[in-house]
Amino acid sequence: MARNIWHIFQLGLKEMVSLWRDPVLLFLIAYSFTFSIYTPAKSAVMDVVNASIAVVDEDDSQVARAIREAFLPPLFLPAAQIDFKDINRDMDSGKYTFVVNIPPRFQSDLERDAKPTVQIITDATAMSQAGRAPGYIQQIILSTVQPFWSGRSGNANNAPLVQLDTRARFNPNMEQSWFVAVNQLINNISVLAIFLTGAAVLREREHGNIEHLLVMPLHPYELMTAKIWANGLIVILAAVTSLFLVVKGALGVPVAGSVLLFVAGLCVYLFSVTALGIMLATLVRSMPQFGLLAFPVFIVMSLLSGGQTPLESMPIFLQKVMQFVPSTHFVSFSQAVLFRDATLSMVWPDLAKMFAIGCAYMVFTLSRFRKMLAAVQ
Amino acid sequence: MRVAEFLLGKQLPYVAVSLIQFATLVALAVFLFHVPIKGSVATLALGGVIYVLASTGFGLLISVFVSTQTAAIFAAAIITILPAVQFSGMFVPTSSLTGAGWFAAKIFPSTYFQSVSVGTFTKALGLGSLWIDIAVIGLIAIIYFSASVWFLGKQEA
Secondary structure, three states: OHHHHHHHHHHHHHHHHHHHOOHHHHHHHHHHHOHHHHHHHHHOOOOOOOEOEEEEEOOOOHHHHHHHHHOOOOOEOOOEEOOHHHHHHHHHHOOOOEEEEEOOOHHHHHHOOOOOOOEEEEOOOOHHHHOOHHHHHHHHHHHHHHHHOOOOOOOHHHOOOOOOOOOOOOOOOOOHHHHHHHHHHHHHHHHHHHHHHHHHHHHHHHOOHHHHHHHOOOOHHHHHHHHHHHHHHHHHHHHHHHHHHHHHHHOOOOOOOOHHHHHHHHHHHHHHHHHHHHHHHHHOOOHHHHHHHHHHHHHHHHHHOOOOOOHHHOOHHHHHHHOOOHHHHHHHHHHHHHHHOOOHHHHHHHHHHHHHHHHHHHHHHHHHHHHHHHHHO | OOHHHHHHHHHHHHHHHHHHHHHHHHHHHHHHOOOOOOOOHHHHHHHHHHHHHHHHHHHHHHHHHOOOHHHHHHHHHHHHHHHHHHOOOOOOOHHHOOHHHHHHHHHOHHHHHHHHHHHHHOOOOOHHHHHHHHHHHHHHHHHHHHHHHHHHHHHHO
16 A cells, blocks of 8 residues: 555656656646736626727717717727718727717707617627626716706606615625636636646557556556646646735735635545546547547536536526536635635535546546556557 | 648648538537528638638647647647637627737637628628638738748758
């Protein structure tokens, strides 16, 4: 038993040394835990942020200018002024996501209470903004034209019947960048774990090292466990550093919960996702095949595990299928711990499921691994 | 054998694989998800072919720089997913991107292909409106390929 652990330890060290000698790989790990977390959180937020808007001013009046100046950051970029004839061209090219068309005689119609119409043209292919922004635009225009309006009728009747008092818990300003940052962190952990371990298995195989290893008194599970602990440790170090320096530091996301609990969960997740990486590697024969298989697996994982869109809004069937993917549980675990300060007693089901899934992958992989080694012999 | 011929020989099989994927995905969109192609199918196909040349060219360029297959496959995953998913305009319109995200959107071909596919599928556009995007993808493809030839040539010399 002690000899086995010694083997696993030594093989893991060998794994780390070969990583250390690969500067490109080290650079990519650094890149994926800095730039590729910071930049999406800063600029690719799925909300009405920096929406590009243009105004077609056919009235050239005081109120039209007031409307144009009312679109302010951070919701909107400064509104551009374009000609009526350019609307289609600019919408086609995606230069502006929204165009507000103020008709001629708008101010005079407004002053004599003739209920003028403003057209808002929305590029509905801009998924993250097209739904919500027209509502904001309407509010902005209505409050801007209020002082120019002469009508007295109806205002009292428009008072809402029910008063709403919304309180946003855990993220008071509803900042999407918090979720984007944590989601990117999780994505990069998954990519790294799947590709590093999967590729590590294939590397041994393609270089013929597996034949060497077979001559030595080593068991397949020793090889596999060594790869998991070595690559897992690297990912944990990189992820925790990134959590402090990039997510907490540079992006200023307040981490509400226990970092220690998060790291514990990360270890369980890494166990299951590295097992997935190795399992995928045993299903293919070469590195190009591994790339073709691992890419779609990762993309589906990242899009459907609840980090991009809530799991609850997916079809029931898909929700059930995603229960068998470890990242689903890790996303829910991470959000609970990092944002809502959940304790172990609340998140242990997620941990248990991740562990169970990892074990299932392991059992399947070990049987494949034996066959793979047998084929080499 | 010349470097360019060698690289082209490596690239072409994967161009073929990617084109089959492209055709399959378009068919899935049209027949399974019932997304109609309102614009020009020929423009979409032309854009697809050139985009596949550009993206496989990027793969070549990466592999010229790295020494192991592990690093190549990992680099491809890490470097391309971000601009393709986050900065291409798929979720967030590129006109709302700022800083490094905006820059990444400008230099990767996925942004331009996103506007070709959205343009032909839902905006009912044709080559008349999209030729600039397709030309930019073509330009990027040529840059990737020439850079690969140049760097590989330097390594061999």
